[in-house]
Amino acid sequence: xxxxxxxxxxxxxxxxxxxxxxxxxxxxxxxxxxxxxxxxxxxxxxxxxxxxxxxxxxxxxxxxxxxxxxxxxxxxxxxxxxxxxxxxxxxxxxxxxxxxxxxxxxxxxxxxxxxxxxxxxxxxxxxxxxxxxxxxxxxxxxxxxxxxxxxxxxxxxxxxxxxxxxxxxxxxxxxxxxxxxxxxxxxxxxxxxxxxxxxxxxxxxxxxxxxxxxxxxxxxxxxxxxxxxxxxxxxxxxxxxxxxxxxxxxxxxxxxxxxxxxxxxxxxxxxxxxxxxxxxxxxxxxxxxxxxxxxxxxxxxxxxxxxxxxxxxxxxxxxxxx
Ligand code: NAD
Ligand code: UDP
Numbered sequence: 098x099x100x101x102x103x104x105x106x107x108x109x110x111x112x113x114x115x116x117x118x119x120x121x122x123x124x125x126x127x128x129x130x131x132x133x134x135x136x137x138x139x140x141x142x143x144x145x146x147x148x149x150x151x152x153x154x155x156x157x158x159x160x161x162x163x164x165x166x167x168x169x170x171x172x173x174x175x176x177x178x179x180x181x182x183x184x185x186x187x188x189x190x191x192x193x194x195x196x197x198x199x200x201x202x203x204x205x206x207x208x209x210x211x212x213x214x215x216x217x218x219x220x221x222x223x224x225x226x227x228x229x230x231x232x233x234x235x236x237x238x239x240x241x242x243x244x245x246x247x248x249x250x251x252x253x254x255x256x257x258x259x260x261x262x263x264x265x266x267x268x269x270x271x272x273x274x275x276x277x278x279x280x281x282x283x284x285x286x287x288x289x290x291x292x293x294x295x296x297x298x299x300x301x302x303x304x305x306x307x308x309x310x311x312x313x314x315x316x317x318x319x320x321x322x323x324x325x326x327x328x329x330x331x332x333x334x335x336x337x338x339x340x341x342x343x344x345x346x347x348x349x350x351x352x353x354x355x356x357x358x359x360x361x362x363x364x365x366x367x368x369x370x371x372x373x374x375x376x377x378x379x380x381x382x383x384x385x386x387x388x389x390x391x392x393x394x395x396x397x398x399x400x401x402x403x404x405x406x407x408x409x410x411x412x413x414x415x416x417x418x419x
Contacts, residue, residue: 099123099124099125099148100123100124100125100174100175101124101125101127101171101172101173101174101175102119102124102125102126102127102173102174102175102176102177103126103127103128103129103160103168103169103173103175103176103177103206103209103215104116104119104126104127104128104129104177104179105129105130105156105160105176105177105178105179105180105202105206106129106130106135106178106179106180106181106220107126107128107129107130107135107140107151107179108128108130108132108135108136108137108139108140108151109130109134109135109139109179109183110135110139110183110281110283110285110286110287110290110322111179111220111278111281111322111325111326111329112128112130112135112139112177112179112180113135113139113140113143113285114283114285114322114323114326115177115179115326115329115330116128116140116143116149117142117143118326118327118330119330120143120146120148120149122330124148124175125148125150126148126149126150127150127152127165127168127169127173128140128149128150128151128152129152129154129156129160129165129168129180130151130152130153130154130180131153131154131155131156131180132153133155133182133187133191133194134182134183134184134187134191134287134290136287137151139285150168152164152165152168155197155202156178156180156198156201156202156205156206157194157197157198157200157201157202157205158205159205160205160206160208160209161205161208161209161212169209172213173209173210173213173215174213174215174216175215175216175217175218175333176206176209176210176215176216176217176218177217177218177220177329177333178202178203178206178217178218178219178220179220180198180202180206181195181198181199181202181220181251181254181255182194182195182198182251183222183251184290184291184292185248185251185291185292185374186289186290186291186292187290187291188248188250188251189247189250192250193250195250195251195254196250196253196254198254199251199253199254199255199257199258200254200257200258200261203219203257203258203261203262204261206219207261207262207265207271207273210265210271210272210273211265211269211271214272215272216272216273216274216333216336217262217265217271217272217273217274218273218274218275218276218329218332218333219258219259219262219273219274219275219276219339220276220278220329221255221258221259221275221276221277221278221340222251222252222255222277222278222279223277223278223279223280223342223344223381223383224242224248224251224252224255224378225240225242225252225255225256225259225277226238226240226241226242226277226378226381227240227241227242227243227248227252227376227378228241228242228376228377228378228379229241229378229380229381232380232382233346233348233382233383233384234342234381234382234383234384235342235384235386236277236339236340236341236342236384236387240256242256243376246375246376247374247375247376248375248376259275259340262274262275263275263338266338272336273338274332274333274335274336274337274338274339274341275338275339275340275341276328276329276332276339276340276341276342276343277339277340277341277342277343277383278320278325278343278344279318279320279342279343279344279345279381279382279383280292280293280317280318280319280320280344280381281319281320281321281322281325281344282294282295282319282320282321282322282403282407283321283322283323283403283406283407283410284322284406284407284410284411285322285410286407288411288414293317293351293354294319294354294358294404294407295407295411296308297354297355297358298358298362298407298408298411299411300366301358301359301362301364301366302362302364302408302411302412302415303366304364304365304366305366306366306367306368306369307355307358307359307366307367307368307369308369308371309351309352309355309368309369309370309371310351310370310371310372310373310374310377311351311370311372311373311377312352312370313350313351313352313353313355313368313370314350314351314352315350315351315373315377315378315379315380316348316349316350316351316379316380316381316382317348317349317351317354317381318344318345318346318347318348318349318381318382318383319345319347319349319354319400319403320343320344320345320396321345321396321398321400321402321403321406323398324345324396324397324398325343325344327394327397328343328388328392328394328396329343331392331393331394332388332392335391335392337391337392341387341388341391341392342383342384342385342387342388343383343385343388343394344383344385344396345383345396345400346382346383346384346385346396347399347400348380348381348382349400352368355368356368357400357401357404358404358408361401361404361405361408362408
């Protein structure tokens with residue numbers, strides 16, 4: 098009997114790649130997504146698949162009611178809970194929905210996993226470290242986060258989600274695991290989702306200025322989506338409780354990301370310095386010793402190659418030439 102896996106947020110950038118990989122591995126997949134930031138087009142390749150069932154639904158409304166009830170009443174072996182707006186532009190536009198996804202949505206996913214005796218993996222984020230004072234970030238660092246700042250709707254929702262997840266494990270014995278995902282990029286990011294890679298690639302291909310926030314000396318460590326999906330699958334199988342950092346430790350300044358995008362696209366767009374967002378973290382780099390040791394996982398796609406694939410994908414969207 099194939100494993101029956103529920104993916105929340107499965108029509109998003111990461112979730113859709115994950116659904117494809119699960120189907121390739123032989124799972125039966127139930128994908129639940131409200132489409133607040135995702136698109137069914139992301140699932141175009143697998144929507145007709147006989148082992149995929151897709152339901153448009155808000156997880157914060159519960160997972161045993163409405164149109165999802167029929168799909169969740171049957172056996173569920175694994176819950177991968179990814180539903181949440183993820184880009185700063187998106188969570189600023191949907192602050193309450195973001196808080197609900199991390200709180201009520203996570204509770205609903207945990208309740209379902211507990212009722213079925215299933216394992217649940219909670220997709221947390223490097224944002225729980227806030228603007229970090231420990232670098233690179235290790236899992237035992239508690240973070241430096243404002244509970245009332247503009248990013249708090251996302252950061253604190255994820256921190257609350259982690260607390261809920263850890264609590265279900267501790268008090269109810271639910272098989273849970275927490276992963277802290279660092280900046281991930283690749284095909285299927287929306288041109289206007291506001292995150293740094295799709296924004297710079299879109300701007301470069303359109304011949305518009307690349308909007309570098311501040312002096313661009315802040316850093317991010319960028320992981321190609323296929324590497325992240327491989328890590329998520331390995332983590333799901335491992336039974337590890339987490340929290341576990343998942344990301345690519347190669348650290349780049351935002352200025353360097355802009356320069357690399359210009360080189361990869363052959364664009365002559367200028368760089369324009371714009372105001373830095375409030376509480377924009379200055380540094381971010383995962384220590385992935387735990388993932389290496391426990392999962393035997395290593396990111397395999399170098400930034401240059403991942404960027405090339407991402408640029409090709411953005412070009413194919415609009416048929417733009419260099
Ligand atoms: P995304 O916006 O492309 O995907 C999120 C998906 O969740 C979307 O399809 C959206 O419609 C869906 N969703 C949101 N709220 C929902 C709700 N209440 N009910 C049902 N569906 C809902 O973002 P992504 O980059 O694919 O992120 C996926 C997950 O990974 C998120 O939980 C995010 O916090 C986490 N994450 C991503 C990154 C990254 O760099 N991509 C980094 C850290 C953490
Ligand atoms: N950034 C930028 N220009 C943009 C979009 C983002 O300079 O048009 C910067 C942003 O200020 C941050 C980094 O790129 O320092 C990563 O931003 P992103 O929104 O991708 O992710 P997050 O801040 O959540 O890590």
